[in-house]
Amino acid sequence: MERRDFLKVSGSAAALAAAGCATTAPSKARVVVVGGGFGGATAAKYIRMWDAKIDVVLVERDPSFISCPLSNLVLAGFAGMHDITRGIDGLERHGVRVVHDEAVAIDPSKKTVRLGRAGAVGYERLVVSPGIDFLFGEMQGYEQAMRAGRVLHAWKAGAQTMALRRQLREMRDGGVYVLSIPLAPYRCPPGPYERASVVAAYFKQAKPRSKVLVLDANPDVSSKGPLFKRAWSELYSGVIEYRGDSRTVGVDGDSMSVRLEVEDVKGDVLNVVPPHRAADLAAKAGLITANNRWCDVDWRTMESKAVKDVHVLGDATLSAPAMPKSASMANNHAKIAAAAIVDLLNGREPQPLKIINTCYSFVSSTEGIRVSSVHEWDRAQGTLVAVKGSGGVSAVRSQAEGNYAWSWARTIWADSLT
């Protein structure tokens, strides 16, 4: 499609000009990216870096980027919101047009994305990296209790992170903080166990008679299990109580209790992470293909298996075997998609890429642990598989791993956003 044809689509030129994005240089095609998180921001930047003739429009509804990685340290008071908040407008340095708006609908037949304020924008290829939304309906009473401020998830960093920090600070010494974990797959497999650890570290310092009660719908600690359990027994004996096979089915904000399948459990602070799925936009656009939750993709290009010319990244995807939903993976998915889109728009056949996951977790204010893995295309299985013998976990928790965790975060923020 010629550039002039793009500009005809649904007044997209006017929409972008209105958003301060008037076009000047001729381009060979327009790629629209929805979601300026780890997946989307990285894809927008790398497409421009690898082919500056491609016009890239990034649509993000939030004014700034707040990182989920390290947000558990904020809850526990070991870091501030300013440490995990960044701008995304720096991407404009690469020629990415950043539009702060909500993508409300996708029309694959017209190849347009409708924005809440700026009208419709045409695309040759669309990248969708919208993250997750929650299945609140699977937990009776959740939404009502959340509206009343009696239960929080804090599983998207932002306002709920600050609210949960406040609740933990205001909790009486001797109180019980209940953390409920949904059945896998969920965003960031080690994230809840990190949260239990750093909240316990805060209690040990500030409220030594308080308890962390972990109610896990999974049978056992499902990521870095031996390392977390060792930290819990050596650092937080009597502070953290862990219960596997404990699925939350409801929340009662009046009695401050979590309803499990067989009993009710009371707490002073209720932090219940509901099951989740690919975010609303993916659902509305027909991108969800698996269990009404996730979007299946071709792992050589990240192109949706349901909707042509649309690439889905990050947590919204139906994960390949042994692949976690992580920032590290979303950033790598973005590079697969960017390379494939640049190839496709230049008439070349995309080549499969090998990608790496690295995921750090804090077990105290300063000590960290790590898990990593390498994933490569397996033609026979038609998916990415973990490379045997690659990666692994830290031998022991250490301050060095804690320092690496901060370096990892600063590096991935810079790689994705600047």
Ligand SMILES: Cc1cc2nc3c(=O)[nH]c(=O)nc-3n(C[C@H](O)[C@H](O)[C@H](O)COP(=O)(O)OP(=O)(O)OC[C@H]3O[C@@H](n4cnc5c(N)ncnc54)[C@H](O)[C@@H]3O)c2cc1C
């Ligand atoms: C407590 C916690 C700790 C974590 N720690 C780590 C860690 O240490 N390491 C790690 O690798 N991962 C970690 N993760 C996981 C990581 O945060 C996610 O895997 C990652 O954010 C996924 O990236 P994404 O691009 O898929 O989604 P996101 O980063 O959530 O980005 C989605 C973006 O899309 C925007 N958006 C959505 N819909 C629309 C729309 N319709 N229009 C416009 N914009 C839209 C959203 O505003 C958002 O900015 C952690 C997660 C949590 C909750």
